[in-house]
Amino acid sequence: MTKSITLNHITKIEGHAKLELGIDKGKVTKCELSAVEGSRYFEGLVRGRRFNEAHEITSRICGICSCAHVIAAISAVEDAMHYTPSEQTKQLRILLTLGERIRSHATHLYFLSLPDYLGYESALAMASKYRPQLQNALNLMKLGNNIIKTIGGRDLHPVSATVGGWLKIPKKQDFESIKKQLFTIKKDAIKTCKLFFSLKYPRFESKTECFSLANNNGYAVLDGKFASENASFDKSQYLEFVKEYHEPRSTANFVVKGDHRYMVGALSRLNNNYKFLSKDAKKMLKLSKLKLPSKNPYHNNMAQAIEIVHCIDNAINICENLDLRNESVENIQLRAGHGVGAIEVPRGTLWHDYTINDSGVITNANIITPTAQNLLNIQEDIKEFIARFANKNKDKIVSNVEKLIRSYDPCFSCSAHFLEVKWV
Amino acid sequence: MGLKKKILYVFGNEYLKNDSFAKKISKIIANKIKVVLCTAPEILLESNEKEIIILDVIKNIKKIIIITDISKIKTSKIISLHDFDLGFFLKLMKEMKINKKIKIIGIPCKGNAAKIAKEVEKCI
Numbered sequence: 001m002t003k004s005i006t007l008n009h010i011t012k013i014e015g016h017a018k019l020e021l022g023i024d025k026g027k028v029t030k031c032e033l034s035a036v037e038g039s040r041y042f043e044g045l046v047r048g049r050r051f052n053e054a055h056e057i058t059s060r061i062c063g064i065c066s067c068a069h070v071i072a073a074i075s076a077v078e079d080a081m082h083y084t085p086s087e088q089t090k091q092l093r094i095l096l097t098l099g100e101r102i103r104s105h106a107t108h109l110y111f112l113s114l115p116d117y118l119g120y121e122s123a124l125a126m127a128s129k130y131r132p133q134l135q136n137a138l139n140l141m142k143l144g145n146n147i148i149k150t151i152g153g154r155d156l157h158p159v160s161a162t163v164g165g166w167l168k169i170p171k172k173q174d175f176e177s178i179k180k181q182l183f184t185i186k187k188d189a190i191k192t193c194k195l196f197f198s199l200k201y202p203r204f205e206s207k208t209e210c211f212s213l214a215n216n217n218g219y220a221v222l223d224g225k226f227a228s229e230n231a232s233f234d235k236s237q238y239l240e241f242v243k244e245y246h247e248p249r250s251t252a253n254f255v256v257k258g259d260h261r262y263m264v265g266a267l268s269r270l271n272n273n274y275k276f277l278s279k280d281a282k283k284m285l286k287l288s289k290l291k292l293p294s295k296n297p298y299h300n301n302m303a304q305a306i307e308i309v310h311c312i313d314n315a316i317n318i319c320e321n322l323d324l325r326n327e328s329v330e331n332i333q334l335r336a337g338h339g340v341g342a343i344e345v346p347r348g349t350l351w352h353d354y355t356i357n358d359s360g361v362i363t364n365a366n367i368i369t370p371t372a373q374n375l376l377n378i379q380e381d382i383k384e385f386i387a388r389f390a391n392k393n394k395d396k397i398v399s400n401v402e403k404l405i406r407s408y409d410p411c412f413s414c415s416a417h418f419l420e421v422k423w424v
Numbered sequence: 425m426g427l428k429k430k431i432l433y434v435f436g437n438e439y440l441k442n443d444s445f446a447k448k449i450s451k452i453i454a455n456k457i458k459v460v461l462c463t464a465p466e467i468l469l470e471s472n473e474k475e476i477i478i479l480d481v482i483k484n485i486k487k488i489i490i491i492t493d494i495s496k497i498k499t500s501k502i503i504s505l506h507d508f509d510l511g512f513f514l515k516l517m518k519e520m521k522i523n524k525k526i527k528i529i530g531i532p533c534k535g536n537a538a539k540i541a542k543e544v545e546k547c548i
Contacts, residue, residue, distance in 0.1 A: 111508065124512065127519030134520055141466055156463045 017410070019382070019401060026390040033379035033405075034247065043365040051077045051334075051360045052163045058352065058367065059157045062411065064107075066157045067100040067148060068345035069352070069367075075222065076352040077163050079236075080339025083332050089165050091322045094221045096151045096158060097345065098311040098318075103144025104346035105266070105304040105311075108409045109196060110137030113301055116403045117199040133195060136188040140308065143185045147315065150174045165329035172324055179319040182312050186280075189308045193284040196305040201298035202400075206381050208261055208295055210268035211373075213344050219269070219276040219310060221344050227272060228262070229293060235342040238351060244368065254376045255368060261376040264348025265408065266303035267294060278313030281306050297381060297407045304409070334360045347371060347409055371410040378408055430548060431458045431473060435465075435480040435510055442533035446479045449531060452541035457548060465513035468524075475525040477548055480510065482530035488543050491528040494518060 022030030042061050046054050055073035059066040071093050078085060085093075110133065111123040120126040127134055145155045151170055152158025160168045214232070215224035225232045226241075233241050244253040256262070270277075271293040274285060284306045285292075290299060336358040342351050348370030355364035382401055389397045434450040437443040438461075450459045460467065468476055482489065491497065499511040514526060529547045531540055 107508065124516055124519060127516055128521070131520045134516070138466065138469055142469055145464065145466060154463070155467075 017405070019405075021382075021386070021397070021401070023386075023390045023397075026387075028383050028387050028390060031379060031383040031386070032247075033375060033382065043367055046354070046362050046365045049362055051080070051354070051356050051362060054352075054354060054362060054365070055161065055163070056157075061367070061369075063156055064104055064411065065100065065345055065347070065350075067096050067152060067161075068343065068350050070152075070158055070161050071097055071222070072341040072343045072345070072350045072352040072367075073354075074161060074163050075341030075343060076339045076354045077341075077356070078332070078339065079341060080337035080354055080356050081163075081332050081335055082337065083164065083330070085165065086327055088169075088322060088325060088327055090222060091318050092151055092166050092170070093161060095315055095318050096148060096161060097221055097343065098315045099144045099147025099151065101144075101346045102308055102311050102315075103141050103148070105308050106137050106140035106144065106192070108346075109192065109301060109304055110134060112409070113406055114195075116406060133191075136191055136195075139185055139188045140192070143181050146181060147178055150178055162329055164332045165327055167329060169324055169326055175319040175322070175324065179316055182316045182319070186309070186312055189305075189312050190280075190284070192308055193287065193302075193305040196301050197284075197288045199301070201296065201301070202385075202403075204296050204298065204381070204385050204404075206263060206295045206297055206377060207384070208263045208377050208381075209257065210271045210293060210295065211257070211262045211264055212269040212272045212349060213342060214272045217276075219273045219314070226342060226349060228268075229271070231257075235340045235351075238340060238342070238353075242351075242368070242373075244372070253368075253372055255373045256376060261380055262373065263295070263297070263377045263408075264370045264373050265300055266307050266346075267297065267300040268348065269344060270294075270303040270306060277306070278310050278317075280313055281310035284309050297378075297404065300407050300409065334358070345370065347411055348373060369411065371408075374408050374410060378405055378410065430477060431460055431471065432548065433460050433462050433468060433471070433476060433478045435462050435478060443481055445533050445535075445537075446481050446531060448537055449541045449544055450479060452537060453545050456545065465508070465510045468513065468517070469522075471524070473524075475527060478510070478526070478528045479544060480528060480530060481533045483533065485530060485532050486535075487532070488540065488547060489530045490547060491530060492526060494526055494528075497528075 018034050020030060020032045040061065042058055046057050049057065054077055055070045058069040058073045061069050115122055115126055118126055123134065148158060149155040153160040153168055160166055209228045209230060211226055211228045213220035213224035214227040225234055226238065241257055242255055244255050246253055274292055277285060288302050290302055336356060338355045340353045342349055350370060351368040353366040354362050357363050382404060385404055386397060386401060389400050432450060434446050436446040438447055447461060494514045497511040497514065499515060529544055
């Protein structure tokens, strides 16, 4: 029997995606995932603008990951100028991204993913029964917001981070206040781990390679090589390894390493950097009984929960050990050049790449989001995983496809881009 | 309770001409009431007041309207984090039994700002 499904709106993911599925006699004959949001043209928007405007413009790519784009853009520009920021600036940038990761992971886990596992259509439908759980989510989101607001100057599109330093250095009492909130919230992060470890995840192994930044100093955020268990390369070489290609059906580019698909995100980071987790995050990893490396995308939920604990500990560490000094923003020596910024953001590794002329004007830009890098992997996983359900009814197939896609926590708005399944 | 002791939570995208009208109105009355400009609805969790007063623009109205029954707010189901809007959040608060009285002062997206500000003041 031939089945064709077009999922025009995949629910509970960021942005809009479409899936065309064809099944004939129990075999998947077509599986094409595409981002269908309007093109964003951000790379074109920054061309012709000054080097110190890129982070303010690209921040608007996403309201969920605005801090990520700010820091990635600044890193790329500073790389082009051969400028190394102070240790204090680096730590403030890390703290800002940790706040954003806590907020994003908590929102994805509780509001987009959990209803799938508890059998509800939405978080709103489960709110009266699961009030304490959703309260945990709100507490974590509030903490993330507070960190971003305090360190970045605003809870959305932060304004303190800039090329060459930090515009408004937080006060010591700000650090004390954040630290107090972090200690209070830790119990909610532990509860989050226990809840997501108790859920039943489908067995599945993606034929993929898990990439993230990795270094010898810790759970990489801003620095490191782009590495998997088999390969490692410097960010400056990314174009030699990572190739973007266009499919006319999609407004987001697909990305491959060589000819192969790969996966980025919390699970990849955990696979590559678990040795550098905080003490309590390691305890949570042990409790999860996760066998690493794991290539089961559903385990991304558990990885995100563990990362929340790690992010809280890392943020406490920064607040306790960073001796804040009144550093001025440095006047960077203007020079023509090409720079690459690669940083770890909630959904994986984010790339910003700028070429700047000797007047400080951006002449070329390339931005690769984590979802664009995961797009091919998600599509191929659907193809393999869905074969198990090929003889089931359409509703069962669609619900399993959506659950798989959501486990990646994709953001199609940023990659250019919700599921539309079209059965063909 | 005098106006000075109340807090007005103002919503709207400051970069969109029509959506930013609530912010414009709030600036006119900011010396009479504490105004909190909200970029995300989660900020309402920080409110300690028994009644949350919200100022926001409502599409297709010509006069100020007061909404106290949040079930009247039209929300689409949450599809992505980008849909985590004020309507969804207020309904979530209700479902979670975070019992706060809600008063939404809905204003049109354009009009005589001074006149509308005076009317808003009376509604608070």
